[in-house]
Amino acid sequence: MEQTVPLFLEILLILGGGILAGTLFKRIGLGTVLGYLFAGIVLGPLLRVVESGQNEILHIGELGVVFLLFIIGLELKPSRLWSLRRQIFGLGLAQVLLTGAALTAALAFLPLGWRAACVIGFGFALSSTAFALQLLEEAGELNTRFGQTSFSVLLFQDLAIVPLLAALPILAPGGGDAGIDVRAVGMSFAALGALVLSGRYLINPLFRILANSGAREVMIGAALFVVLASALLMALAGFSMAMGAFIAGVLLAESNYRHELEANIDPFRGLLLGLFFIAVGLSLDITVIADNWWIILLAAPALMLVKAAVLFPLCLLFGESRQTALRTALILPQGGEFAFVLFSAASSAAIFDGQIGSLLVSVVTLSMALTPLTAYLGRRLSGEDAELEELEEDFAGAGADILMIGFSRFGQMAAQVLLSSGYDMTILDSSAERIKSAGRFGFRIYFGSGLRRDVLAAAGIRQAKVVLVCTNKPEITNGVVDLIRSEFPETRLFVRSYDRNHSLSLRERGVAFELRETLESALRFGGETLRELGFEPGRIEEIVDDVRRRDAERLALQQARGAGVGGGSVLAPSRVSPEPLTRPRRADGAVRQPRGAPPRHLQEAAERQPSEAAPPA
Template identity: 70%
Template sequence: MEASTPLFLEILILLGGGIVAATLFKWIGLGTVLGYLAAGIVMGPVLRLVLDGEEVLHVGELGVVFLLFIIGLELKAGRLWALRRQIFGVGLAQVLVTGLVLGAAAYAFMSAWQAAIVIGFGLALSSTAFGLQLLEEAGETNTRHGETSFSVLLFQDLAVVPLLAVLPFLAPFAQGAGFDPVRVAMSIGAVVALVLVGRYCLNPLFRIVATSGAREVMLGAALLVVLGSALLMAAAGFSMAMGAFIAGVLLAESTYRHELEANIEPFRGLLLGLFFIGVGLSVDIAGIIEYWLAILVATPLLMIVKAALLYGLARASGESHATAARVSALLAQAGEFGFVLFSAATAVGIFSVETASLLIAIITLSMALTPLATYLGQLATRESEAETLEENFDGAGSEVLMIGFSRFGQIVAQVLLSSGIDVTILDSSAERIRNATLFGFRIYFGSGMRKEVLEAAGIRKARLVAVCTNKRETTDRIVDLIRSEFPNVSLYVRSYDRAHALSLRARGVDFEIRETVESALVFGGETLTGLGIDDSLAERIVEDVRARDIERLKLQEVEGLYAGNDMMTTRPVTPEPLIKPRQIASPAKPLPDNDEPRQSEEMGNLSRRRRRVRRFSLKHLTDYKPRPD
């Protein structure tokens, strides 16, 4: 037991350091990736609390494997086929062009062309772990620049195989190296075998495992599939991450997809964090100190060259400026596969250990600068991302002016248009307008926060303005502007939450509704009927909750946000004797402004109603009768 104590102590140090650093960096807005990296540097090269950086890095590579498996689960074969142009277009061009340019630059500083080729293509590869983790944290995996970035990273993972295979040919002392058809056939056969097993065996396997009802067995099966496919691809000469990705794609259509994702996700997060800590532990502080000037010059220069080349290639493939800029900023760093490639190149004598250490230091520093580069890319494209259209208001002006045409506004528009009421719809999203036009809607481009836009859209002709925007700050600015400049128009407003609803009432809107309250009530009612409660009883329960919510909101208008807490049901009700329920009073009318006597009277009425409102009980309404099967 004494021999294992140092191992347990290192694990505790890694866990503690990673938790503290990730929480701190996330809190200050720098992201968990940079936090894990900083924790590794502090615990390893600086304080020397953990010395086995390479071992931690190897274990942490499983995090990349699990990450690619989860991405594969979300990426069905049809969607992968749809990305073929980005994968074999932008991805292929990026590896070839960037590798040749960086290789030519490396050849200027060394005489060996073999070493220059390895350095050029090794630095051309970006970090799959960093890139995908940053996209996932920002929720941008399914955006245009997220899909393009993923396509480039996917092709780079594919490119690792031929790059590793070509090293023996470039080795200066290699004898008898040649084309090995058996090895190539084994690699192709492994891919075919994995596809066939995934296509015909995985779903039956999980169906059998699921019948056991044991969650740990399902978890073990998920780990078996991921690690087994990863090892098979590694044995065939591919990366482990590629094997896991293929397995994920093959299971994307499976009915067990969500169960698999839920089982793998905790391992993915923990091991990916361990990978970034391992990168920090592996930093060669002595080498950085010795070659600090070269590293400080070469790293930003490398990132600028990679970003510029990738931006040009993305634009040439038809991507927008914003997409190309975001992709190039995200993938400007060198990647973890460079560690593998440069270590293998050193082993076969292509270049020295000192050169490999310098290159690894450049890769690590470029990874550390990735969050900053990504942030700069966001700043550079913030204005250009907001695509604009020509503000043309010909034909605008109707009884109702709707501002905002997101999912909430679309349903409201359906109700109004179905009743024969003409609606002028205003929205500031060019993409949303373009998509809505495909369905036959006429939407005007413009911001509801500008007085001249509201006038051009016909607000002076409108009897009612429906503010359906989905951001609280935007809604408040629109309401304040309309109340100030057009006080006679009726304002019906979508509110974000309870506090926002109260603030809108204080602004004097004619009607407001929280965006989720009615859908939640309907959902709750359907849940009751699904549990066997009679439909009419479920409706009365929902109506009781709705009435008490309205009463509480009225009370909060007068007494503040925390009033009426005793009117909420916070635990299962206790059955009471069967008595006839008391009729809940109807909601009071809105309070007029600057009317102190009326407010005092209303407060008294609200207090009396508040005492009368009782907690709901099934016995209050009717006997509970389960629905027949």
């Protein structure tokens, strides 16, 4: 037991350091990848509290890369690939080949050897999927034109890591001198065929049987087994484990159990991938970095400049606008997490030594840290007019009595009521995925943002008798309302509210009607609970109506006091605190109300107005 204490202590230190650094770096906008690297550097080279088993930690962490490629494969449905085929296999392929070739040519002048230059050049050509997508999602730009273009390039880069890893044994010293073993090649392709056939004809029936058992832990174990068995089979056949996991993911992309597999694998993927990045930090040679700090400071900006200079004209060549090309080039200039994987594997294969590997990882890390700055620069240089330019905005046939902005779950239910009444509607949404999903059911939804005046005008806002704002985020809703109140002041606005403070803010903005998204469902839920407890329907209706009335009166009173979000003052706080309309009974001797009896406030109301009192239940 005493021998295992140091091991457990190191595990706790790694977990604690990863949690602390990942959370901190996420909060300051640098991403968890840099946080994990920082934790590894602090625990290893700086403080030296984790000095044993670094290679073992790295090998275990490599399973995170295997699981990541499996999940990437699960996402690659043929229909999705086909819709983005030009950007993925055209622009993405050109970016990897030309950027890799340019960097390889530049590195050829250094005393590294052509094999090392090739690996480093194409490793640097890959960008950070996790980092770039995080920036796009946080800015709400993933569904913009440049967001989709960036995603397509990243998707091909994720595919490119598979052949790059497969090429390392060939580029390793002595790998190019080996003759072609026909039997080994035949066995490799036989293993590949066996994996394809198993994925097509065995895995789905297997998961069907396991799902019928109802044991969730069995499904988790089966998911891990499929990924690791596929990876091991490809490794034994001479390919990389990552390639095996990727092929298994692609084969299961159309499976009915795809989402179950992804949900089961994703926690292991995140944990092990974080462990991998921590292990990379543990393995860094701080002495080498300190001795060559000037090289890192020069190499990282040079790398970003070369990648942006190659990607910008490529985007223009593939038909993107200047703004989209500029923003795409400036969101993807960094090195990526797959560079860590490639450089670690290349170092293990003796293509270059560990000191060079530490320098390369440091260059990639610095380029990641500089990416928020380049992304901000892209927004400033491109202007605001290109940010929501994802799909062709075709408003032919738009213009109806009702204009709905936002078609999420709230808007979808409201639309059902209005369509059932026979009214035609013009629906506007900025999510391409939602538009495509709704299109399968016959909905005609126009792509565009309610934050743009020209889009609202093209969608027929001047002809609409009422505009329904059903967007999800309060800040987006407020922006849409402010724009419409400013540019189209005669428009009647019915708005979905997020909470009580948001309702007060909307009232101050002068909307015709607002409704908290959970109010009526909560009242109905409470009423049905009373029905289950034996209350008469009339009594239930009376209680629910009274709660609704008193809530409306309190909201009106709070509005009159100027307590809304947008109308706060020194005397009135900017936000109201939720308070119950009816306080619960205390347990200090208070008599509980008999079952079915109305609340005290209803009894008092009945005493004041006998003619309006409801009959006893």
